[in-house]
Amino acid sequence: MKVFRIIGRSIRDSFKSVFRNFSLSMASVICTTITLVLVAIAIVLTVNVNHITKTMEEELTIVVYAKKGTKEDQVNELEKKIKEIKGIKEVVYKSKEEWKLEMKEYSDTLEVTLDYLDNNPLLDSFIVKVNDVEDLSPIAKQIKKFDGVESANYGEGMVEDIIGVFNVIKTATLVVVVALVLVTAFLISNTIKLTIFSRRNEIEIMRLVGSSNISIKLPFIIEGFLLGIVGSLIPIILTVYGYIIAYEKLGGKVSFGVIEFVKPMPFILYTALILVAIGSIVGMIGSSRAVRKYLKI
Amino acid sequence: MRFIQIKNCYKVYKNGVTAIADLTLNVDKGEFVFVIGASGCGKSTLIKMLYREEKPTKGEVLIGGISVGKLRNRTVYKLRRKLGIVFQDFKLLPKLTVYENVAFALECIGMKSKDIRPKVLKALEHVGLKDKTRSFPSELSGGEQQRVCIARAIVNEPKLLICDEPTGNLDPKTSKEIMTVLDTINKDLGTTIVMATHDSEIVNRMKKRVIVLDNGVLVEDHMKGSFKISESV
Numbered sequence: 379m380k381v382f383r384i385i386g387r388s389i390r391d392s393f394k395s396v397f398r399n400f401s402l403s404m405a406s407v408i409c410t411t412i413t414l415v416l417v418a419i420a421i422v423l424t425v426n427v428n429h430i431t432k433t434m435e436e437e438l439t440i441v442v443y444a445k446k447g448t449k450e451d452q453v454n455e456l457e458k459k460i461k462e463i464k465g466i467k468e469v470v471y472k473s474k475e476e477w478k479l480e481m482k483e484y485s486d487t488l489e490v491t492l493d494y495l496d497n498n499p500l501l502d503s504f505i506v507k508v509n510d511v512e513d514l515s516p517i518a519k520q521i522k523k524f525d526g527v528e529s530a531n532y533g534e535g536m537v538e539d540i541i542g543v544f545n546v547i548k549t550a551t552l553v554v555v556v557a558l559v560l561v562t563a564f565l566i567s568n569t570i571k572l573t574i575f576s577r578r579n580e581i582e583i584m585r586l587v588g589s590s591n592i593s594i595k596l597p598f599i600i601e602g603f604l605l606g607i608v609g610s611l612i613p614i615i616l617t618v619y620g621y622i623i624a625y626e627k628l629g630g631k632v633s634f635g636v637i638e639f640v641k642p643m644p645f646i647l648y649t650a651l652i653l654v655a656i657g658s659i660v661g662m663i664g665s666s667r668a669v670r671k672y673l674k675i
Numbered sequence: 676m677r678f679i680q681i682k683n684c685y686k687v688y689k690n691g692v693t694a695i696a697d698l699t700l701n702v703d704k705g706e707f708v709f710v711i712g713a714s715g716c717g718k719s720t721l722i723k724m725l726y727r728e729e730k731p732t733k734g735e736v737l738i739g740g741i742s743v744g745k746l747r748n749r750t751v752y753k754l755r756r757k758l759g760i761v762f763q764d765f766k767l768l769p770k771l772t773v774y775e776n777v778a779f780a781l782e783c784i785g786m787k788s789k790d791i792r793p794k795v796l797k798a799l800e801h802v803g804l805k806d807k808t809r810s811f812p813s814e815l816s817g818g819e820q821q822r823v824c825i826a827r828a829i830v831n832e833p834k835l836l837i838c839d840e841p842t843g844n845l846d847p848k849t850s851k852e853i854m855t856v857l858d859t860i861n862k863d864l865g866t867t868i869v870m871a872t873h874d875s876e877i878v879n880r881m882k883k884r885v886i887v888l889d890n891g892v893l894v895e896d897h898m899k900g901s902f903k904i905s906e907s908v
Contacts, residue, residue, distance in 0.1 A: 380785040383785050383787065387785075579766065580768055583766055583768065585751070585755070586726070586755060586760055586766070587756075587779070587780040587783050587784070587827070587831070588752045588754075588783065588784055588831070589783035590749075590752045591748075591749050591752070593783065593785065673748065
């Protein structure tokens with residue numbers, strides 16, 4: 379079959395070209411390697427920041443205290459009313475007795491003090507979780523207006539600050555990833571342009587003796603693919619091993635377990651796949667674009 | 676139908692230069708035609724239009740029924756497979772041997788390796804280079820390199836051979852040899868040859884049809900052997 383002969387020759391020619399223009403090929407590969415390492419770092423950062431944001435957001439709650447002396451049926455009614463609010467994920471009732479036990483465990487001084495008092499000075503409460511952190515503030519305000527509510531707190535100010543910072547980090551890393559991918563595409567395209575430039579006579583003759591455009595392009599597209607794959611090897615090894623080692627060293631956690639990293643498996647394998655995909659696709663597109671200029675003869 | 680038909684053809688370049696103006700020309704199968712004229716008369720443009728490096732601005736160029744101007748960039752190969760082109764600067768690939776350079780033309784169009792070999796050897800025999808198959812272009816003389824270029828042009832058995840000043844870089848003796856090769860191809864294979872040149876001695880000696888261009892206009896069209904030019908052209 380003619381098609382298979384052309385494909386076979388293209389593969390042979392692309393390997394030949396990689397080795398004949400070895401220094402240029404190395405330049406392409408090194409460029410790809412450097413940019414893909416940066417892309418890998420950006421991906422790892424983005425995913426981890428997203429993960430941390432999510433886990434922290436899940437920890438954010440509204441603590442609602444019922445007024446002193448509220449009867450049990452009033453408390454139940456309050457719980458019902460809170461549950462009816464849109465965007466509520468979970469409402470957990472925590473009685474004053476539970477609070478008392480918890481506080482007693484927390485410190486000896488508190489235990490002594492609380493035992494000294496005849497009646498429990500603490501308040502019944504609800505721990506309210508919401509679906510979307512953005513709703514924390516409006517929901518807390520709404521709950522405050524209900525009858526029998528002493529207070530509804532969610533760490534005003536601090537929560538807004540944390541969410542703001544996380545949003546900035548999210549968009550910043552996303553912008554960096556996109557920018558790096560574009561830069562990689564440009565660099566690969568440019569270096570392949572150089573290898574093609576040194577072979578423009580060959581392309582010209584191919585055109586003049588009647589090669590179809592696709593059979594001229596194919597060896598270069600395969601070459602771009604190969605360079606992209608080779609260029610993504612080192613970044614993949616670095617990210618896979620680097621991340622696994624870093625994760626083990628830190629035990630997956632930093633500072634009291636508040637910040638928790640994404641588990642290496644299968645996350646790091648997906649990252650590796652993304653890197654190969656970026657390297658090879660960008661290599662193919664880059665070389666295909668670079669040849670096009672020489673197909674006008 | 677005539678083999679090459681050029682009807683009221685104009686070529687105006689982007690910079691406003693009119694290279695060909697109202698050219699009408701017919702060439703039959705098996706003819707040997709010289710295109711002559713001073714530098715800048717439109718010879719090269721005419722030649723380039725025949726293999727569609729340039730498209731006519733107006734009018735039509737038909738080769739074996741294919742309208743050259745209407746070919747899209749991606750389908751040009753259909754025309755080029757039917758013709759062979761010989762260049763003044765040979766355009767050989769320096770890293771390939773003589774054999775490989777000629778075989779390259781057939782590999783490019785996806786021919787089987789075992790079909791390629793006899794064709795290449797036959798083409799090299801036609802130009803008298805059968806014993807130099809393993810040499811590289813840099814090891815050959817100018818005349819020999821031009822013969823490789825001719826072999827590459829005829830290896831696909833084209834109906835039309837287009838030669839753009841094939842002897843422009845060669846001394847008179849070598850030029851004579853090249854012309855003998857071309858004449859043999861014309862006679863033995865029946866290949867139509869259109870050759871641009873400014874070598875008056877060759878034109879006078881060969882006694883073929885001669886087309887004279889001046890400022891893009893066809894001024895004279897002499898049938899076989901009726902033309903003699905002075906050294907000044």
